[in-house]
Amino acid sequence: MRLPTLRRNRNSEPGRVLGTARLDRRTKRLVGRLRPGDVAVIDHVDLDRVAADSLVAVGVAAVLNAKPSVSGRYPNLGPEVLIAAGIPLLDDLGEGVFERIREGDQVRIEGNTVFAGDEPVAHGNLQDAESVGKAMADAREGLSVQLEAFAANTMDYLRQERDLLLDGVGVPDIETQMQGRHCLIVVRGYDYKADLDVLRPYIREFKPVLIGVDGGADALVEAGYTPDMIIGDMDSVTDDVLRCGAEVIVHAYPDGRAPGLPRVNGLGVPAITFPAAATSEDLAMLLADEKGASLLVAVGTHATLVEFLDKGRGGMASTFLTRLKVGGKLVDAKGVSRLYRQSISGSSLLLLVLSAIAAMASAVAVSTVGKAYLGVVAEWWDNFVFQLYRLF
Template sequence: MRASTRTRPAPDPSGVVGTVRLGRGARALLPRVRPGDVVALDQHDLDPATARALVDSGVAAVLNASPMLSGRYPSRGAEVLAEAGVPVLDGVGAEGVATLREGARVRIHDAQVLDEEGVLLASGRVVDLETVLTEMAQARLGLTAQLESFTRNSVELLRREEGLLLHGQGMPTPATSFAGRPAVVVARGHGHLAELDALRPFLREQHAVLVAVGAAADDLRKRGHRAEVVVLDADGELPSAPALRAATDVVVCGGQGRAEVTASLERLGVRPLHVDSSAATEDAALLIAHAGDAELVVTVGLATTLVDFLDQGRPGLASTYLTRLKLGPSLVDAAAVARLYSGRVRPHHLVLVVLAGILALLLAVGVTPVGQEWWDQLRDFSEGLFR
C-alpha cells in the first residue's frame, strides 16, 4: 500500500520531523534543501555524490518513490545515506509522494509518513545499512549485464560521432589559449572543493587554464579563481551571470534547450560557442582542452572508477569511456597532482641553499692554516671584549 488510507493513529511524538521538499531528481532539489528538511524524490540508484550532497545539506530523511537499489549494479548512494544515519524510505510510490505537499511538515516513524495531526500519508520500506549491504552484494551480479550494455553503447557512439571523438571535427575554437599550459577541468562532484583547495599552489604557479562545467564556475569564483572557459549543458543548471561574464569563452553542449540557453546568454552580453554532440558536458570540456593542445588535463570532481561511472546513471557513460581513452596519458586526477606536485623553487629555498653554501665554505676554510690563524684572531678578539 502506497497511497494514503487517511487513517488516524494515536499521537506519537517519536520519529523524525521535517519540512517536505519535493522533486523528481535529487540534483534539482539540492538548491532548495535546508537542514532538517525531508526530501521526497523519484530516482533509481541514487549516486554517491548526490547522496553526500544531501548529507552535507543536513537532510532529516529521504523518501524515494523508486527503489534505492534497482539491482542493476551496486549503487552506493543508499550506503552513503545509511552510514550517515539519515533515515531512508524507498518504494513509497508515485501515489505516496503525490499525497505530500511542498513545505508541509511531516513525521517519519518506522515505515510510515504522517502529517502534523498524525494522519498516515504514505508508507514504504525502511532502508538501513544492513539492507543496503545485502542488496549491494546481490547487485554486483548485475554488473555483467551493465557492462555488456555499456560496450554496445560505446560502439554505437563511436560509430555515430567518430569525427568529433577521434578527429576533433565540430569542436569549437575558443579564444582562450591552451597551448603550453595545463588545463584544470572542474565539475561539481564529491570532494571537488577540497581537491580545488589542494591544487592552489599548482594553479598559482603553473598558470593553468580553468575550465568549469556548469555551476562549478560559481564554486571557482567563491574560491577566488576565474573560469576562463565555462562549458554548459543546454538542459542543465546555469552558473551566475557574473561567472559567465567573467569567462573568456562559454560553450553550450547539445540538448533540446540550446536555443533558449543561447538567447539567455546573449541577453547577458555573452556570445556562446556550440558543440553538437551527445557527449556528457564534462567530457566535452575535456575534449575542448585536449583539442587546444593543453600539455596536461587535470580533473576535479569527475568520476574516477567504473562503479563511479555506473553510479552517475546517465547515457553519457560511453562518451566518458571514449573521451578518457582519447586523452590517454595527458589526463590526470587532481588527487594525484596534489600528492606529487611540490611546487616551484621558492625564496626561502634559495636562502637555505645560500646559508648551507656559506657554512660549507667556512668549514672548508677553517681547516687550512690561514683559517686556523683567522680563528685564533677571532678568539683573541672575542676574549678581549669580555675582559
C-alpha cells in the first residue's frame, strides 16, 4: 500500500506529524476537549460520518484509532471524511495504545508507527483513499446481511415499544407548552450548522419550541438561541447549557435506569426521566407529537437508510418506525431551507435601490413641482456658495 502524505501542522516536519495526545474511548466526549493540532486517540470501530465531521471541525492533526475504522460490516462514511480533509488516520492500533499513551503526551507519527518521545508505542494501518475505498467496496458486498439485521431490529422494537408508538404510553408530563405550536428538534448530526443558519428566518417568524437533543442543545446556544427543552442521555451536552433554564428530560433505559441523571442532579438542575428503547432523537419526536405539536422540523437527524446504517447501532431501527409514526407533521430542515432561502443577492439588492433612486430623481426632474423644488435647491446652493466667498 502506498503511504499517504501526512498533513503537517506548525510543529511537524515532512513525513511525520507531531501533536499533543488527547484520549477518550467515546469520540463525541473527546471532541469537547480537543484543540487544533491535537492528536485524537479514539476507540471507535466503524467510524461514522458525524464523529469524523466533528474531528475535522476541531482541526486535529491526526486520528489514532485503537479499532478498525472500517470493519467490513457495512460501508460507514467516517474514514472517507477524514481522508478527504487531509487528516492522517492510523487505525487498528490495539487496546494497548490507551495504556502506552497518556493524556497530554507529545506523540509523533511516522508511517505506520506512533512514537512517544523516541520510543515506538504502537503500530497500525495508515489509511489512504485507496485502502479506504477498497474496504468500503468490500463492506458493500455484505450490505444485504446488515439490511436483514436492520429489519429484524425494527420488528423487535415494534414489539417492545408498540404501546409508546401507537398510544403514547410512557410519555412523561412536561411543563413546556407544545399544543398547536411548531417544534424545532436539533441533533448534532449531518450539516446541522448549515441547516440552522438557513432556518433563521423561519425561527424568527414562527418562534418554534426549541428542543436540543444532547449536544444539539449546545448547537442551539452556539447559533444564538436558548433551548426550551433538552432531551437525551446527557453525555455530550455541556454543564453551562444544562443550566440555561431549559426543561431537562433524561433518556432512561426501559428498566428505568438513567445513567445521565446523577450528573444532572449534581448540577442542581431539575429533571424528569423518559424510559424507552428508542434513540433520544426519536423520543424528542414522539414527545412533541404526543403533546400536540402541529409541525416537527428536524435538524441534523437521521433520515436515510445510509445514515441509519452509518450510525451503526441496532437502535436506529426505532428511527425508521418513529418517522412512520410522525411523518404527517415531520419536515426535514433542508426542505424548510428551500422554502426560506433568500434568492436576492446583496449586489442585486444594491442595484435595485440605486435604480429606485434614479427613477425618483428622473420623476422629480421632469415634473412641474419637481422643477420648482429644484429651483429652490439651486437658489439655496447659490446663496451658500456666495456666503463662503464673503468669508474667505
